[in-house]
Every structure is written in structure tokens, then in C-alpha cells.
Amino acid sequence: MSTAVKLSDSTPVVFDLANASLRELNVALQGLDGLGQSAWSILNPRGAHALAVGITAAVSLSIEGHVGYYCAGMNDGASITITGNAGPGVAENMMSGLVHVLGDASQAAGATAHGGLLIIEGNASGRCGISMKGIDIVVKGSVGHMSAFMAQSGNFVILGDAGEALGDCLYEARIFVRGEVASLGADCEEKAMTEEDRIILRNLLKKSGAKAEPAEFKRYGSARRLYHFHVDNAGAY
Numbered sequence: 032m033s034t035a036v037k038l039s040d041s042t043p044v045v046f047d048l049a050n051a052s053l054r055e056l057n058v059a060l061q062g063l064d065g066l067g068q069s070a071w072s073i074l075n076p077r078g079a080h081a082l083a084v085g086i087t088a089a090v091s092l093s094i095e096g097h098v099g100y101y102c103a104g105m106n107d108g109a110s111i112t113i114t115g116n117a118g119p120g121v122a123e124n125m126m127s128g129l130v131h132v133l134g135d136a137s138q139a140a141g142a143t144a145h146g147g148l149l150i151i152e153g154n155a156s157g158r159c160g161i162s163m164k165g166i167d168i169v170v171k172g173s174v175g176h177m178s179a180f181m182a183q184s185g186n187f188v189i190l191g192d193a194g195e196a197l198g199d200c201l202y203e204a205r206i207f208v209r210g211e212v213a214s215l216g217a218d219c220e221e222k223a224m225t226e227e228d229r230i231i232l233r234n235l236l237k238k239s240g241a242k243a244e245p246a247e248f249k250r251y252g253s254a255r256r257l258y259h260f261h262v263d264n265a266g267a268y
Contacts, residue, residue: 043070043093053079063088078118083111089128103130106147119156122149125166138175141168144185150239157194160187163204169239177216179206188235190243198251202258206251207232209243218257224250 046056056073060083073094076082080099083092086109094102097115107126116134125144132140135153142158144166151159151168157175160168163182173191180196182204192210199216205228206219215221222228229245236243 043072043091045072045074047074048077048079049075053082057081057084060090060092061085061087063090076115080118083109086111086128097134106130116153117151122147122166125149135172136170140170141166148235148238154191160185160204163187167235169235169241171239171241173210176213179204179219180216182206186231186235188232188239188241188248190241198253200257201251201253203253205231207245207248208251209248212249212251215251218254219251220254222250222252224248 070091073092076094076096076098078097078099082098082102084101084104087107089108092109092111094113098113099118101120101123102117103111103121104123106128108128110129112131114133117132117136119137120139120142121132121136122130122144123142125147127146129148131150133152136151136155138156138158139161140155140159141149141163143162145164147166149166149168151170154172155170155174157177158180159174159178160182161180163185166185169188171190174189174193176194177196177199178193179187179198179201181200183202185204187204187206189208193208193212195213196216197212198206198219201219228250232245232248
């Protein structure tokens with residue numbers, strides 16, 4: 032039986048992981064040059080780890096089910112929709128493109144990612160957006176503890192609540208929260224919302240299809256006290 036079936040020029044390649052290996056799928060996806068079939072449908076992921084990693088072509092993927100660790104990691108240009116929940120590290124180190132999780136995400140979603148947009152329709156666990164380096168993240172539910180830890184740049188929108196130590200050791204990423212914040216991490220503080228902030232937030236709400244207005248959010252950023260070591264601040268590091 033063929034493991035990848037192209038139904039027609041206008042329909043996706045259907046790849047069923049019940050009949051093929053994960054390695055075979057990733058090799059096929061990583062070998063795309065943007066000139067072949069532009070749409071793929073992945074069936075029966077069954078919580079597989081490292082699924083659809085390292086794609087560098089502007090293709091569209093629909094993953095029909097739950098995924099395990101590091102799904103869509105290192106994505107560079109693909110548009111990936113996960114119709115289910117995602118395990119730890121979804122969209123880790125993403126460079127560009129879109130990753131859309133229609134369920135919940137486990138820990139470290141969007142960690143170290145340099146670009147692109149990650150949308151999580153449900154909740155995200157702890158350490159969402161740690162060390163983010165330019166990615167935009169929109170979580171329509173709540174996030175867990177130490178989210179945006181050491182976040183360097185990019186924008187993080189949370190429509191629900193945020194857990195403890197939000198933005199700990201934050202650099203220049205922007206954080207927007209509509210709900211309650213359990214506590215702020217070291218060197219993270221509430222900021223006045225500027226017109227530039229409102230434009231960024233409004234655009235991300237529109238892109239993600241979120242039903243909210245910028246006026247409902249508070250903005251958090253770095254107090255810039257920990258950029259350089261000073262002995263008086265040693266206890267905050």
C-alpha cells in the first residue's frame with residue numbers, strides 16, 4: 032500500500048502514519064523544495080514525537096490528531112495546523128510560518144523561536160515562550176508558571192490568566208495579558224500601553240481570530256534592572 036497518496040492536483044497529499052514510519056514522513060517533508068504538492072494531510076499521528084520537524088518549504092499541513100514532543104520544531108515557512116493537543120516544545124525554535132494548535136499545549140510551547148506565529152486555542156502549560164527570540168505567540172486560554180522566562184524579543188498575547196513568575200528575567204519581548212497574573216518574575220513590570228503596543232496587539236488579535244479588544248489587556252515588559260550584573264541585585268538573579 033502506498034503511504035503517501037496524492038488524490039489530485041487540487042487535494043492534499045494524504046499520509047497515514049498507521050501505515051508508514053515517522054521517519055519516512057519527515058524525510059519527505061524536509062525534502063520539499065516548494066515546487067511540489069503544497070498541501071498535506073497527516074492521519075493517525077497517535078502522539079508521535081518530533082512530527083513535521085525541520086520543514087523549510089511554504090507548504091500547508093493538517094495533522095489530524097494529538098501530537099507528542101517537539102511537533103513542528105524548527106519550522107521555517109510552513110503553515111501547520113494540529114487538530115488536537117500538543118506535547119512539550121511545540122514549534123520549538125521556529126523560524127517563520129504558522130503553527131496553530133486547536134487544543135491545549137504542554138510545556139515550553141514556542142521555546143527559543145525566532146519568528147513566525149504560534150496560536151494555541153486552548154491552554155498552555157508552564158514555560159510557554161521561554162527564551163523567545165522574535166516569535167509571536169497567542170494563547171486564547173491561560174498559561175502556566177514561568178512563561179516568557181528570559182524572553183528576548185517578540186510578542187506574547189494571553190487572553191486568559193498567567194501563572195507564577197511571568198516574564199522572569201525578561202529582556203525586550205512584549206507581554207499582553209487580558210486575565211489575572213499570579214505573580215511577576217524578576218525584572219518584569221507592568222508598562223503603560225503605547226499606541227505602538229495597541230497596533231501590535233490589535234494585529235495579532237485579528238490574525239489569530241481572537242474575540243477581544245486591546246483595551247481589555249495589560250502590557251508587561253522589562254524593568255531593565257538586570258541587564259548588567261550589579262551586586263545590589265544579586266538576590267534577583
